[in-house]
Amino acid sequence: xxxxxxxxxxxxxxxxxxxxxxxxxxxxxxxxxxxxxxxxxxxxxxxxxxxxxxxxxxxxxxxxxxxxxxxxxxxxxxxxxxxxxxxxxxxxxxxxxxxxxxxxxxxxxxxxxxxxxxxxxxxxxxxxxxxxxxxxxxxxxxxxxxxxxxxxxxxxxxxxxxxxxxx
Amino acid sequence: xxxxxxxxxxxxxxxxxxxxxxxxxxxxxxxxxxxxxxxxxxxxxxxxxxxxxxxxxxxxxxxxxxxxxxxxxxxxxxxxxxxxxxxxxxxxxxxxxxxxxxxxxxxxxxxxxxxxxxxxxxxxxxxxxxxxxxxxxxxxxxxxxxxxxxxxxxxxxxxxxxxxxxxxxxxxxxxxxxxxxxxxxxxxxxxxxxxxxxxxxxxxxxxxxxxxxxxxxxxxxxxxxxxxxxxxxxxxxxxxxxxxxxxxxxxxxxxxxxxxxxxxxxxxxxxxxxxxxxxxxxxxxxxxxxxxxxxxxxxxxxxxxxxxxxxxxxxxxxxxxxxxxxxxxxxxxxxxxxxxxxxxxxxxxxxxxxxxxxxxxxxxxxxxxxxxxxxxxxxxxxxxxxxxxxxxxxxxxxxxxxxxxxxxxxxxxxxxxxxxxxxxx
Numbered sequence: 001x002x003x004x005x006x007x008x009x010x011x012x013x014x015x016x017x018x019x020x021x022x023x024x025x026x027x028x029x030x031x032x033x034x035x036x037x038x039x040x041x042x043x044x045x046x047x048x049x050x051x052x053x054x055x056x057x058x059x060x061x062x063x064x065x066x067x068x069x070x071x072x073x074x075x076x077x078x079x080x081x082x083x084x085x086x087x088x089x090x091x092x093x094x095x096x097x098x099x100x101x102x103x104x105x106x107x108x109x110x111x112x113x114x115x116x117x118x119x120x121x122x123x124x125x126x127x128x129x130x131x132x133x134x135x136x137x138x139x140x141x142x143x144x145x146x147x148x149x150x151x152x153x154x155x156x157x158x159x160x161x162x163x164x165x166x167x
Numbered sequence: 168x169x170x171x172x173x174x175x176x177x178x179x180x181x182x183x184x185x186x187x188x189x190x191x192x193x194x195x196x197x198x199x200x201x202x203x204x205x206x207x208x209x210x211x212x213x214x215x216x217x218x219x220x221x222x223x224x225x226x227x228x229x230x231x232x233x234x235x236x237x238x239x240x241x242x243x244x245x246x247x248x249x250x251x252x253x254x255x256x257x258x259x260x261x262x263x264x265x266x267x268x269x270x271x272x273x274x275x276x277x278x279x280x281x282x283x284x285x286x287x288x289x290x291x292x293x294x295x296x297x298x299x300x301x302x303x304x305x306x307x308x309x310x311x312x313x314x315x316x317x318x319x320x321x322x323x324x325x326x327x328x329x330x331x332x333x334x335x336x337x338x339x340x341x342x343x344x345x346x347x348x349x350x351x352x353x354x355x356x357x358x359x360x361x362x363x364x365x366x367x368x369x370x371x372x373x374x375x376x377x378x379x380x381x382x383x384x385x386x387x388x389x390x391x392x393x394x395x396x397x398x399x400x401x402x403x404x405x406x407x408x409x410x411x412x413x414x415x416x417x418x419x420x421x422x423x424x425x426x427x428x429x430x431x432x433x434x435x436x437x438x439x440x441x442x443x444x445x446x447x448x449x450x451x452x453x454x455x456x457x458x459x460x461x462x463x464x465x466x467x468x469x470x471x472x473x474x475x476x477x478x479x480x481x482x483x484x485x486x487x488x489x490x491x492x493x494x495x496x497x498x499x500x501x502x503x504x505x506x507x508x509x510x511x512x513x514x515x516x517x518x519x520x521x522x523x524x525x526x527x528x529x530x531x532x533x534x535x536x537x538x539x540x541x542x543x544x545x546x547x548x549x550x551x552x553x554x555x556x557x558x559x560x561x562x563x564x565x566x567x568x569x570x571x572x573x574x575x576x577x578x579x580x581x582x583x584x585x586x587x588x589x590x591x592x
Binding site: 054 | 233236237251252255256257258259261262
């Protein structure tokens with residue numbers, strides 16, 4: 001059956017010496033059907049791949065649920081120095097200024113997410129990536145590209161050590 | 168560009184098409200492609216299997232890349248990450264099932280493609296290199312299957328790899344014979360025989376040690392197999408596949424001799440006629456694969472434990488069943504020759520003979536080292552040898568499955584040659 005059709009098609013080409021012409025309506029209809037079927041397959045496969053790639057990844061929201069942690073070894077911190085600590089999955093920065101006052105921040109720069117550090121010589125919080133500068137007492141962005149201040153944590157001095165709490 | 172064309176009012180899309188075409192020469196390529204034809208005759212059906220094999224390779228590339236987005240190679244992580252893929256990741260079970268099933272179907276397709284090409288004598292001049300590159304692709308396909316098998320790190324993966332590499336290590340002579348040789352050599356050269364045995368190694372042992380990264384299956388083994396499976400082999404495979412497809416474009420499809428002589432064929436254009444038929448075959452393949460992968464999800468055994476004994480009834484994938492069965496027939500040794508080596512040599516020799524067919528069954532008579540090879544005679548021998556190889560594979564594969572439950576008759580059959588060897592001692 002299929003072979004017969006093909007032979008006919010081939011003969012048509014030979015006799016007329018030109019392309020085989022079929023009905024445009026049929027061609028349009030088939031084009032629509034095939035296009036729709038292809039789109040359905042592409043959508044189905046695309047959905048499967050999207051769901052496959054967006055599930056099963058490590059869930060960090062549980063770690064972010066931690067509200068208060070103890071900063072080990074913070075009692076021994078000298079004046080005008082700092083200590084990095086882990087708050088959930090994020091880096092934190094604890095600063096003891098020249099007068100002995102403690103302040104703590106989320107150490108993620110508000111510009112493009114680098115980890116900031118305290119510079120004792122300049123008495124400022126500095127981001128090495130793009131030169132952002134923050135106030136070490138308030139966390140306010142004072143120079144460079146950062147659009148917002150650092151997130152401030154509350155520092156609690158308790159009997160068994162120094163704690164940092166999310167505001 | 169001619170004036171008539173520039174005078175026409177072009178739509179934006181036509182302009183883009185024209186500009187691109189001037190740079191990419193698409194119309195020239197399309198012109199070339201329009202001359203490609205495919206012969207249609209009563210055996211044309213077999214032409215589809217090359218295309219389907221290619222399609223399986225594409226599926227393997229895509230599903231493999233996606234599996235890698237969750238897979239973590241390593242003794243501590245491999246099994247856990249596959250388990251997580253199966254239980255926690257949406258469509259993870261299906262993704263792995265597709266990859267495993269497609270791997271098996273690809274091996275089957277490549278084998279069908281190879282035997283159909285063999286019986287159509289598609290290896291004869293000028294297609295010798297097409298045949299050889301195809302043989303390399305078959306070898307690479309099976310190696311991909313073997314290396315991928317280890318990655319989930321379940322018990323069957325562990326033992327399959329252990330046995331597979333042990334087979335690669337098989338040396339031609341027995342341990343006792345080797346000891347005797349080393350002792351004699353030691354006496355002559357005034358060296359410690361143990362030192363000689365340690366410093367001279369059979370190449371298979373060296374290769375297996377490199378693959379394992381030592382004498383045991385460790386973290387390094389998983390890393391090496393992973394690297395081979397999803398970095399090295401896909402590159403090598405793509406390169407050889409490119410050559411294989413290029414050669415097919417140069418030489419076209421083979422028409423069986425009798426059909427060509429009787430002119431019982433006609434040519435249809437590759438594009439669009441055969442191209443659409445190929446696409447239809449691919450669509451059918453995709454649907455069958457998806458249905459099978461969903462209805463029969465690929466299993467995962469218990470985690471590999473180097474201290475656990477091999478589970479009862481353990482056996483390799485179906486495409487390794489024939490050599491697996493053949494090895495069971497071998498005596499432990501035959502004189503100073505290692506029994507296992509006889510099995511490996513028999514199977515390897517038969518395969519080499521099959522892949523070297525363009526050289527011993529040429530299209531025209533030719534002389535090699537003064538030996539005249541008459542094409543008229545070899546044609547028939549080649550066909551018989553192909554039938555022998557195909558039936559041999561089917562027979563041993565069938566027998567291997569039939570004997571899996573340790574039937575008494577199988578035990579006796581497997582002991583036939585060992586019994587004969589024992590009798591001669």
